[in-house]
Amino acid sequence: MEPLVYLAIIWASVFIANILAEKTRLTPVLFFLFMGALLVNTGILPEQTGDFIRVFAELGIIVIMFALGFEENTSDFMKSIKRSWGIALFGALAPFFTAYVVADYFWADRNVAIMCGLAMTATAVSLTMVSLKSEGLHRSQAAKGIMTSAILDDVGSLVFVAILVPIATGSTMVSLPAIGLIVLKALLFFLIIAAVGMWVLPERPNGLLSRIPGFGRHGVRHVLSIGKGENTTLTVLTVAVLAGLLSHLFGFHPAVGAYMAGLILKEEYFQITATPNVNHYKNTKQILDNVAFSWIGPVFFVNLGAHIVFDWDILLAVIPQTLVMAFALLVAQIASAGLAARYTAGFDNAQSMMVGIGMLGRAELAFVVMDIAYVQYKILNDEAFYTLMGTALVLNIAVPVGIVLWKPHFNRSVEKQAE
Template identity: 60%
Template sequence: MHDLSLLAIIWLGVFAASFAAHHTRLTPVLWYLFFGAIMVNLGWLPEQMPVFIQDFSELGIILIMFALGFEENTGNFLSSIKRSWGIAFFGAVAPFTVAYFATLYFWGDNNMALLCGLAMTATAVSLTMVSLKTEGLSKTPAATGIMTSAVLDDIASLALVAVMVPMATGEASLSFAGIALVVGKALMFFVLITFLGAWLFPASEGWVARIPFIGHFSLRQILSMARGEYTVLALLLVAVLVAITGHHFGFHPAVGAYMAGLVIKREYFDFHPGEQIDFHGQAKQIIDNVAFSWIGPVFFVSLGTKLVFDFDVFISVLPQGLLLFVGLFLGQVLSASLAARYTGSFDWPASWMIGFGMLGRAELAFVVMDIAYVQYHIMTVDAFYTLMLCAFLLNVSVPLTIRWWKKKYGEAAYT
C-alpha cells in the first residue's frame, strides 16, 4: 500500500476518534490509541509502519511538545525544577522495582527482568501533556511539575539505558565513564539551551552583540521578515533544529522541541508596531492547529498500532499483564504523588494529578523492548506481550484518570 494511502487511513481514524471523543466526552488521545489498535489488528494498517509514516508521526510529537513549551512560562518551569527532583527519583524507582521483581518472579531471568524494569521506568510525558491540554489544565502547577520531573526522569533513564543494556547483553560491565558521559551530555544540552534562550535569541542585546556575525542576529529579526509572513516557518524550523540537537545529545526529540518552545519569549513578537496584529497569538493558533488537529494525532494513532493481538499469546499472558499493570499503577501513582506532596510541597489535588500524569509509557519503553526482544532476543515473546499489554493499559489510564480527577474535584483545585 502506498505511504500516502496509509496516511489517509490514519487521518480517517483521527476524524473517527475526534467524533467519538466529542460524543463520549473522553479525551481524543484515548480514541487515537484505540483506533490505532483496532486498525492494525483488522489489517488496515501494517504492523511495521513505513519510514515516511514513522518520520511523520515523530514530526507530530515534536510539534506537540513545541506547542506545549511555547505556551509555558519559562520562569514557572525553572522554579518547578527545584520542586521536582523527588518526583523524578521516587517516580522512577518505584516502577522499576515493581517491574523488575514481578518479571523476575514470572520468568526467573535476571537479565530479562532488568530490561523489563528499565522499559517500565520512564514516563511518556507527551501523552500526559496532551491529555492535560484537552482538559484545560496544561498551565497548572501540576502540569509544570509533571513536565519538569519527566525531563529529569528522561536524563536518569538515558543513563540507565547506557549502563544496563550493555550489562544485560553481556557486552560490558558497570562503568563510571559510561555514566559520566551520559550525564555530561545531558548537562551540555541544557547549557546549550540556556545559551540560546538567554543570549543567542536576543543577541542584539548585551555582551553577545559585540561578537562578529552572531551579534547582528536576533530571533525577532527572523520572525519579523516579510511583515511576519514567515513567523510560523521560523518557529517550526527552530523546533525541529533543537529537537535534532537534543536527539544527538541522547534525548528524545520531543524533549528538545519542548525546550525550544520554552525559551521563545513573547517579546520577540513585538515587531511592526503600526499594525494591529497579535503576531504571537496568530502564530500560536496556527501551531496549535497543526500540532493538535492533523499532524500530532498521527503519533498517537501510530502508538496504538503497537498493540498487535495474537489471541493465544494474549490469553496466556493476560494474568501476568494485569498483575503487572495493577502493581505499576499503584506504585507509580503512590510514589509520584507522595513525592510531589512531601518533597515538592504541592498540595494534595496537584500531587494526585502528578501521580496520574506519570502513568504513561511510550518512547523509551518501546526502544528498550526493541533492543531486548528484536535485537538481542533476551526478552521472550510472553514477556514482550506482557509489557505491551501493560504499557497500553497504562497509556489508556492517563486520559481516563485525568478526566476523572478533574471531574471529581473541579478545575479550580489546580489553579
C-alpha cells in the first residue's frame, strides 16, 4: 500500500500547487517542481519512491507529450524543422561550452568539465511546452520552433554522450563506427515514424501496403470507428505508448516518440460515419488534456522536483558556483538560441526572446548524465553534482517565470503582425 500512499501525497501536492498557481497567476509547473523538492527534503516523500511512482511519472510525460503533439499540424512541424536548425545547433553548443568553462574554472578537471557540459546541453522540452500551454502560447510559431529545436537537441545530445562519455570515463576508445551507429539509429527512428504517418495510418494505406488483401482497404479511421468511436482514447493512448517504446528502443526518451505519434494522427481520422454528429477528435482531445495536465502528467513534474535532494552543508558551500553556473548558462542559452532564432529562423525580436527563454529548462537527459557521472562512474565530485542540481533547479524555475514575464511583449508582437 505504500506506493499508493505516496501517490495520494503527490496528488494532494498537485491540488495545492494548482491553488498556489491560481493565486499567483504563475504556471502550475513551477509549483509542481517546488512541491516535489519540498516533500523530499522534509522527509514526507522518500528519496526513492519506488518503481510504481517512477513508471507512473514516466507515463505522465508520455501522455503530456502525446497530447501536445496531438493538437499540432504535421506539415507545420516539418516546415519548422527546416526553420529551426540554427536554434538547435547554437542553442546546444553555447550551453555545453559555457558549463565546460565554468566547471573547469572551479574544479580544474577536464572530465568533470565534460560531464557538466553534457548535463547542461539538452533542453527539457516537456517543461517548456507545458508552461507555454498554461499561458495559451503552445500553438505559436515560437513554441513550434522550441519544440523542433529541442527534439533536434535531443538527437545531438545523444551523439555528444556517445562521443564524450567514453572520453571522460576512459572505458572505451571513441570510434567513428560507434558515432555513425547513433546517427543511423536517429535517422531510422524518424524514418519509421514518417513511414507510419504516410503509408500506414491514412484511410487507405499507400504504397506496397495497399496491395495487401484486406489490410490495404483499412487505415486508422477504421480502427477508431470500432464500437462507434467509443474506443478512440484507448486506441490513441496505445499508439502513444507503442511509439514511446519504439523511441526508447532507439535510444531516445519515450516522450519524443509520444510527441511524434500525436503529430501524425490527423483530425480527419476521427470522422466516423456511424456517428456523424459526434466530434470524436474534440472529445478525445478533452480526455487527453485532462489526463495529461490534471492528474497523471503533474506526477512527472512533482517526481522530477523530488530529485532535488540537498545536503545543506554542501549546498551552502556551493552557492557561489551554482549562482555563477546558472547565470552564465541563462545568459548563454537565451543569447545563443535567441540570436539563432532571429538570424537563422527569421523570428522577430519578441519571438526570438521567447525562444531563448523556452530553451532554458533542463530535465530528463540532464539527470541521466548526472546519474552516469555521479552514481555509475564517480566522475563528478559532490560539489560539482550539487552545483548541477541547483543550476537545473534555477533554470527550470526560470522557464515558467520568464514566459509569464515576457508574455505581454510577445503578445504585442503577435498582434502587430496580425494587423
